Amino acid sequence: MTGPAQTDRPMRILQIGTQFGVGGIARHVIDLTHWLRGAGHTVHFAGEPGALLDASKDDQFHALPLAGVSALGGSVPARIRNLLRCVPRLRRLIRAHPVDVIHCHESAPALVTSLAVIGTGIPVVVTYHGSEPERIRSFGRICRLGAEVVVTPSHLCAGQLHEIGRIPADRLRVVGLGVKPAPETDAEEVAALRRDLLGADGELLVLSLSRASYQKGLDILIEVAMEVARHRGDIRFVVAGAGPLLENLRAAARAKGAERHVRFIGATHRPYLHLLASDIYLLTSRWEALPISIVEAFRAGVPVIASDTGGVRELVDTDVGAVVPVGDVAACASEILRLAGDPGLRAAMAAAAFERSREDRFTPDFIHRQFEKLYRDLAAKRTG
Structure with missing residues (x-):
């Protein structure tokens, strides 16, 4: 017994x-x-x-x-x-x-x-x-x-x-x-990182925490960045993550003339520092189950635009961001531009994202x- x-x-x-x-x-x-x-x-x-x-x-x-x-x-x-x-x-x-x-x-x-x-x-x-x-x-x-x-x-x-x-x-x-709450972070360190990632003429920062692999659709992200740049030249895309395709993606960005708009900075052991420095979180994956990085973005109070794969809709709705079809460059770029052009909407989504992160399921x-x-x-x- x-x-x-x-x-x-x-x-x-x-x-x-x-x-x-x-x-x-x-x-x-x-x-x-x-x-x-x-x-x-x-x-x-x-x-x-x-x-x-x-x-x-x-x-x-x-x-x-x-x-x-x-x-x-x-x-x-x-x-x-x-x-x-x-x-x-x-x-x-x-x-x-x-x-x-x-x-x-x-x-x-x-x-x-x-x-x-x-x-x-x-x-x-x-x-x-x-x-x-x-x-x-x-x-x-x-x-x-x-x-x-x-x-x-x-x-x-x-x-x-x-x-x-x-x-x-x-x-x-x-x-x-x-997912653990965002750790205490020095505000000046966050501000310094943001200045570095935006460069001299960037105004709005879009972040992706993604392994450099086919699954994560970072080739799609490059196309999105180029489409966004056709309408606004002050939006910067940063990808933090290592992986087998990292150098290939850097080369692709250079070949397409997108390196001014997209930076692949390699691995980071402090994802929340980068999230807190960002305005929008972007996930362009071809497949997922339920991405941890989205919950981390919520923890940092960052709105999310994500591809409609796996259980993404169980996390993201119009209160906290947007869901777009997998691989749809035009739809993704349109949502980024919509949020970029409406600071009040971004702030409301950021607050809703942080509040959602406090639910028991996370x-x-x-x-x-x-x-x-x-x-x-x-x-x-x-x-x-």
């Missing part, structure tokens, strides 16, 4: 991500882990080391070359070879550090874990953070293979996982995004307790 002492006992949890470079998924996993540790649980990480996390930053981090299993791994034979290398490594890690629950983020960790836990009885949670629409079916196959529960932050994505991915509804959970303590309960239920079921 399981008594109160067992029910409330600290758990041992393994969080597995493909990569821990700069990005919303990595920040989500790290924030969740810190909260769980603060609640008394033992939490280990596994995945590809990156700018945000490696063994030098956390002694419970274990390197696992999962990027080679993902689409970044190249050809299918190469990815299969990497998969066969990762599975026994993960099994050894689990033996050395026994766990009650494993939480995987994205499909590569889910695939490796589903094979590594065979015969162990360890329950597996997988979070769907979004993917190309054509990959939903294969994601569903992976999850049906080895996941007790599949989590997504978006109700729309949950529906897609059920209808397209064929994941049973009773194995799906919608859990929102726990509060870390509220969200992280839901994950803790999910882990407890799975661990108790295993024990039973």
Whole structure:
């Protein structure tokens, strides 16, 4: 029989991500882990080391070359070879550090874990953070293979996982995004950054916190900036984020003569500093689940213009910004110009965005307790 002492006992949890470079998924996993540790649980990480996390930053981090299993791994034979290398490594890690629950983020960790836990009885949670629409079916196959529960932050994505991915509804959970409030920031530092990013003749700053990848649609952002520049020459676009396409995007901006209007500044470890220096937040992604960066923009009181993908409409409406069709340069530019030309509207949207950020669905303590309960239920079921 399981008594109160067992029910409330600290758990041992393994969080597995493909990569821990700069990005919303990595920040989500790290924030969740810190909260769980603060609640008394033992939490280990596994995945590809990156700018945000490696063994030098956390002694419970274990390197696992999962990027080679993902689409970044190249050809299918190469990815299969990497998969066969990762599975026994993960099994050894689990033996050395026994766990009650494993939480995987994205499909590569889910695939490796589903094979590594065979015969162990360890329950597996997988979070769907979004993917190309054509990959939903294969994601569903992976999850049906080895996941007790599949989590997504978006109700729309949950529906897609059920209808397209064929994941049973009773194995799906919608859990929102726990995003920390903006930290205290020196006003003069923010003002200095704004002056630097605007340059000598910029008046209004549009920011995107985006990894330089095809998913984020930053080639679309360049086209938007050029269209906006046809009407106003004082609006500056800044993209903060590293990624495999960073130099290609910089070269594309130069080739199109857009470098005066668009700057790709690379990675930042202080996203809120840049958000607080901005007037509008822009997301041009081709696909998402529920973008953490939008909630961070709300936390900073910044209106949002975003492409209509995943659960973006669950975050953004006309009170806090605008949603435009994916890839629609004209519509995106029109919304930016509309907000740029109406300071009163921007101020009202900024206030509404900040107020929305205070809802429970974005509060870390509220969200992280839901994950803790999910882990407890799975661990108790295993024990039973």
